Amino acid sequence: MARTVKDARLDSRAARERLEPRKKPYYRSIESGRHVGYYKGPRGGTWFARTGEPGSYREKRLGTADDVLDANGTDVLSFAQAQAAARDWFDKLANEADALGEGAASTVRAAVERYIKAMDARLTKREGRAVKSGASQKLKRHVLDNDDFADRELHTLTVALLRGWRSKLSVAPATRQRVTNDLKAALNEAAPSAALKLVIKEGLASPKGESHEPAEEAADASKLLTDDETRKLLKAIHDSDPDGDLYRLSLLMAATGARFAQLRRLTVGDVQAARLRIMVPASRKGRVGSAQRAAVPVPVGQDVIDALLPITKGRKASEPLLERWRHVQVKGQLWERESRGPWQSAAEMSRPFRAAVQAAKLGSAISAYSFRHSSIVRALKEGLPVRLVAQLHDTSVAMIERNYTRFMADALEDLARRAVVPMAAQPTGENVVPIRRA
The missing domain is CATH 1.10.150 (DNA polymerase; domain 1)
Incomplete structure (x- = not known):
C-alpha cells in the first residue's frame, strides 16, 4: 500500500524559512499522484515537480525559488509559478504517453x-x-x-x-x-x-487586434484602364475567345470590379436579369470562423446581362455560371476537349489574357486586376460615397483610403468644384457711361 505523503507549507517565503535544510525536497500535492517540491539547501531553495507512485517517481527541476530574488517567471519562480510549470510538465508527460501508446510518436x-x-x-x-x-x-x-x-x-x-x-x-x-x-x-x-x-x-490563436482583412494591391496610373481602353481590351479578348468563356469572365470583372475568387463562385441564380444586377459572392479572404457574409448586389448594364443570358437558359439556379473547357493530352502536342467545368485558378486565364493585352497594344502593367482598380477609381470619380464604393467592391473604407488616396482627392476636388458659385458683384448695363462726341 502506498504511503501517504505529508504536505509541507511552501506557499510563502516565511513558511519556507521555517523548514529545516535537508537532502530530500519537501513536497506538496497539487493533484492525485502529482506534487510540487521545494529543496532547501544551504545556498537557497529550488523548485521540483514529481509524478507517479513511491518507487517509480519521475522528477524534474523547475527553477530557483524566490527566497532571495524576486520571481521573474523564467528561472526564478514563485510558488504559483512553480505550480504552473509543474502542471505544464505533467501535461507534456501525458501527451507523450498517449502518443507512444499508439506506437511511434506522430510528427x-x-x-x-x-x-x-x-x-x-x-x-x-x-x-x-x-x-x-x-x-x-x-x-x-x-x-x-x-x-x-x-x-x-x-x-x-x-x-x-x-x-x-x-x-x-x-x-x-x-x-x-x-x-x-x-x-x-x-x-x-x-x-x-x-x-x-x-x-x-x-x-495558433491570432494576437489581439491582428487584422485578417485581405490586402489590396495599390493602384497607380499604369495599372488603370480608361473606359475606351476597357472596351478595347474586352474586344480583343472576345475576338480571341471562340467559346466566350474568358470573355464572359473578363466582362464581369470589368463590370463589377470583383475578384476572380468571387466570380468563379457565381451561380446561374446570381444573375438577376430583371433587376439588372449580379449577386456577387462575398470574398472568403481573411475570414475567421464559419460565418459567411451575404452576397453583394452589384448593378450592371443591359449589355452585360445580354452577354450572360445565353449561358443561363435551361440551367438550374444552383449550377456554376462561369465554366471553361478542360483538355486532355492524347498524343504528343495534341490536346482534345474532355469536359466543361468551373474555373479553378486565376492562372488558367493568365496566358490568354496576356495575349489579349498585347493584341490591344496596352501597357505591360495591365493585368486582370486592372479591371478592379479601374472600377474602384471610376466609382470614386463619379462621386459615389467611399463607403458605398467599399461595399460594392467587398473591401473596407480603410483599404480604399490607403490605396486610392490620390484618386479620392481628385474626385473630391471635382465634387467641391460643382458647388462653386460666383461671389463677386458682376457689372451690369446700368454702369455703362455713354461717350459724348465733341
Whole structure:
C-alpha cells in the first residue's frame, strides 16, 4: 500500500524559512499522484515537480525559488509559478504517453501530410477529377519545407513554439490566417489528448487586434484602364475567345470590379436579369470562423446581362455560371476537349489574357486586376460615397483610403468644384457711361 505523503507549507517565503535544510525536497500535492517540491539547501531553495507512485517517481527541476530574488517567471519562480510549470510538465508527460501508446510518436509532418491527403481526396471526389487543394501548396511551403518544425513530435509542441512559427510567416495577414487555420485543423485531427489541443488552440490563436482583412494591391496610373481602353481590351479578348468563356469572365470583372475568387463562385441564380444586377459572392479572404457574409448586389448594364443570358437558359439556379473547357493530352502536342467545368485558378486565364493585352497594344502593367482598380477609381470619380464604393467592391473604407488616396482627392476636388458659385458683384448695363462726341 502506498504511503501517504505529508504536505509541507511552501506557499510563502516565511513558511519556507521555517523548514529545516535537508537532502530530500519537501513536497506538496497539487493533484492525485502529482506534487510540487521545494529543496532547501544551504545556498537557497529550488523548485521540483514529481509524478507517479513511491518507487517509480519521475522528477524534474523547475527553477530557483524566490527566497532571495524576486520571481521573474523564467528561472526564478514563485510558488504559483512553480505550480504552473509543474502542471505544464505533467501535461507534456501525458501527451507523450498517449502518443507512444499508439506506437511511434506522430510528427507535425505526418499530421500535415494526412490532412493534405484527406483534403485532396475530398476535392477530387467533388470535382470528379484529380485536384490539389489550396492547403496542399500552402502547408508544403510553410510547414513541410521547414524541417526543424515539421519533424517535431506532436507531444513536444508548446505554445511558445507554435507562436514562434506563426510570427515568422512572411505573408499577408489574410494568408497567414489561412495557413494557420489549415495547420490547426491538421494538428487537431492528430492530437492524442485534450491537453495538446489546448496547446494548439492557444499557440495558433491570432494576437489581439491582428487584422485578417485581405490586402489590396495599390493602384497607380499604369495599372488603370480608361473606359475606351476597357472596351478595347474586352474586344480583343472576345475576338480571341471562340467559346466566350474568358470573355464572359473578363466582362464581369470589368463590370463589377470583383475578384476572380468571387466570380468563379457565381451561380446561374446570381444573375438577376430583371433587376439588372449580379449577386456577387462575398470574398472568403481573411475570414475567421464559419460565418459567411451575404452576397453583394452589384448593378450592371443591359449589355452585360445580354452577354450572360445565353449561358443561363435551361440551367438550374444552383449550377456554376462561369465554366471553361478542360483538355486532355492524347498524343504528343495534341490536346482534345474532355469536359466543361468551373474555373479553378486565376492562372488558367493568365496566358490568354496576356495575349489579349498585347493584341490591344496596352501597357505591360495591365493585368486582370486592372479591371478592379479601374472600377474602384471610376466609382470614386463619379462621386459615389467611399463607403458605398467599399461595399460594392467587398473591401473596407480603410483599404480604399490607403490605396486610392490620390484618386479620392481628385474626385473630391471635382465634387467641391460643382458647388462653386460666383461671389463677386458682376457689372451690369446700368454702369455703362455713354461717350459724348465733341
